[in-house]
Amino acid sequence: MPFCDGVKLQEAYRRAQAERFAFMANNIAEPSILIGLLEAYAEARSDLLVQISPGAAKYAGGGDKRAGLRALSALVRELAEPYPIRVFINLDHFTADEMGLIEEAIDVRLVSSVMIDASREAFEENVRISRTVAEKAKGTGILIEAELGKIRGVEDEVASDEALYTDPDEAAEFVKRTGADLLAISVGTQHGVSKGRDLELRADLATKIRDRLVRAGIDAPLVLHGTSGLLPEQVREMIGYGICKLNKDTHYQYVFGRTACEFFAAHAEGIIPPAGVEDDVVNLFAKGDWSPDKKVFDPRVVGREIQAKVREIALVLIDQAGSGGKTLWVQKEGRR
Ligand code: G3H
Numbered sequence: 001m002p003f004c005d006g007v008k009l010q011e012a013y014r015r016a017q018a019e020r021f022a023f024m025a026n027n028i029a030e031p032s033i034l035i036g037l038l039e040a041y042a043e044a045r046s047d048l049l050v051q052i053s054p055g056a057a058k059y060a061g062g063g064d065k066r067a068g069l070r071a072l073s074a075l076v077r078e079l080a081e082p083y084p085i086r087v088f089i090n091l092d093h094f095t096a097d098e099m100g101l102i103e104e105a106i107d108v109r110l111v112s113s114v115m116i117d118a119s120r121e122a123f124e125e126n127v128r129i130s131r132t133v134a135e136k137a138k139g140t141g142i143l144i145e146a147e148l149g150k151i152r153g154v155e156d157e158v159a160s161d162e163a164l165y166t167d168p169d170e171a172a173e174f175v176k177r178t179g180a181d182l183l184a185i186s187v188g189t190q191h192g193v194s195k196g197r198d199l200e201l202r203a204d205l206a207t208k209i210r211d212r213l214v215r216a217g218i219d220a221p222l223v224l225h226g227t228s229g230l231l232p233e234q235v236r237e238m239i240g241y242g243i244c245k246l247n248k249d250t251h252y253q254y255v256f257g258r259t260a261c262e263f264f265a266a267h268a269e270g271i272i273p274p275a276g277v278e279d280d281v282v283n284l285f286a287k288g289d290w291s292p293d294k295k296v297f298d299p300r301v302v303g304r305e306i307q308a309k310v311r312e313i314a315l316v317l318i319d320q321a322g323s324g325g326k327t328l329w330v331q332k333e334g335r336r
Contacts, residue, residue, distance in 0.1 A: 002087045002329065003077040006143035009088045009112045010181070012047050012328055013221040016244045021322030022235075025049045025090060025223075026314070027249035028072065029056035032303045033256060034079060036310025042083040044315055044324035050076055051092035051247065052111075057101075066101055073110040085327045088112040090145070092247065096129045106137050113143035115184065115223075119150050123170060127177050134179035145245075148174045149186030151226045153194065168208035172216035182221050182245065185209055187238075189226035192250055196231040206241035221245060228254075235320045246321060252310060259309045260302050267296035 016022055028034045028050050041048035052072050054065055061068025073089055080087035089111040094102050096118060105111050114137065118129035130146035137144050149166030166185040175183050188201040206222065213220060221244035227235065228250035235246065264271065270293030273279055277290045285291055295301065318324045 002080040002083050002085060004086045004088055004112060005109065005141040006088075006112045006137075006181075007141045008086055008328065009049075009143055012086065012088070013182070013244050015326065015328065016323070017219065017221060017242070019326070020239060021326060022239045022244050022246055023047070023049045023323050024227075024314075024317050024321045025051050025092070025245050025247045026252060027051045027053060027056060027092060027247070028076070028252075029053075029059050031075060031079070032306040033252050033310050034076060036307040037314050038079060038083050038087070039307065040311040040314035040318060041087075042085050043311075044318045045085065045327045046318050046321075046323040046325070047086040047088065047327045047329065048080075049088045049090060049112075049245070051090045051115075051249070053092045053249070054094055054098055054101075065098070066104070069101060069105065069110065073105075084329055086329045091115060092249075093117045099132075102133055103136055106140055106142050109140070109142070111142065113145060113182070115145040115147070115182075117147055117184075119147040119184075119186075123148075123174070127174060130174075130178040130180055134181075138179070143181040144179070145182035145184055145223055146174070146178050146180035147184035147186075147223075147225070151186050151189060151191055153191030153226060165202055165205055166209060168205060168212045171209045172212045172218060175213065175218050175220050176216065180220065182223050183209075183213070184223040184225055187224070189224055189230065191226040192228075193254075194226065194229040196229050196234050199230075199234075201234060201238075203237055203241055206238060206243065210242040223247065232320050239322065248317065251313070251317075255309050255313050256306050259306045263296075263302045263305050267293070270296040 026037050037048060052069060057065040057068035060072050076089050091105060091111050091114040093115060102114055116130050116133040118126040134144045150164035164186060187205045188199050222242050223245040224238055224243045225247045227246040228248050273290050278288055280287060
């Protein structure tokens, strides 16, 4: 039962708020990154939050978002079973265009939480859309994250050329009126490949937002999107200002691409025929003397390299977030 619902996720956030640590929220679209994450989080004794974006669902479903979402959710739940940690699934950046899928995911409890991203809309429309999802989730044990402000860059199917910092004066009203459990804020991070040292991070805004929420009697955890490329000291600073969830997608995509690139570059001679040999993929080189080397082209071989590298990087990121050793999993929750 390592896959847990939003009630248990809420418990994890409460502890993170009380003890000033955070969870990296890690996007997945295929098994290798997920397996590397599970290995790292179990080793570090940290609960694990994985995220599925609409683009990841579409990719995993061969173009069918619904099939991909169900497949990825099942993959996480099945692979998580033997690990002695709690594992949560968040729908990431789902928009009003995916309302049918969001409703289905809530109805059949595919996930622990849902991020409804209506941040590109004006305030009132953002409130209306986010509240619709929060009302749908009421009583189901699934948490809802909503976003106020805009984050620059491209994340999957959501893009913005401008950064619109979250207005602290609107934050409490937004959370109250939407009924969201978590608030994603924009304080200068950027989606995609970004350099922490060049970002105009407004840590003061995070503090103001936190203060306004507390004064209004709201204890919704704060979420930071676009955290790939933040420096460790920036991560720690943000956690100090009350951020409980830090979203990372680009960083793991790079780890995947880089590891595969290095592996294939080092083993190209076992995959690409040498000059003078007919390039005969159609017949798998059956007519000539040269043969490719299965020990290097089998996708599972590079896949294992990727899993190991993701595990290594995830351990560093868990350390930055401070979630190591904080799992809420207890033996009686069972293992297969
Ligand atoms: O929700 C996903 C994240 O905000 C992705 O941010 O591009 O910095 O990894 P990233």
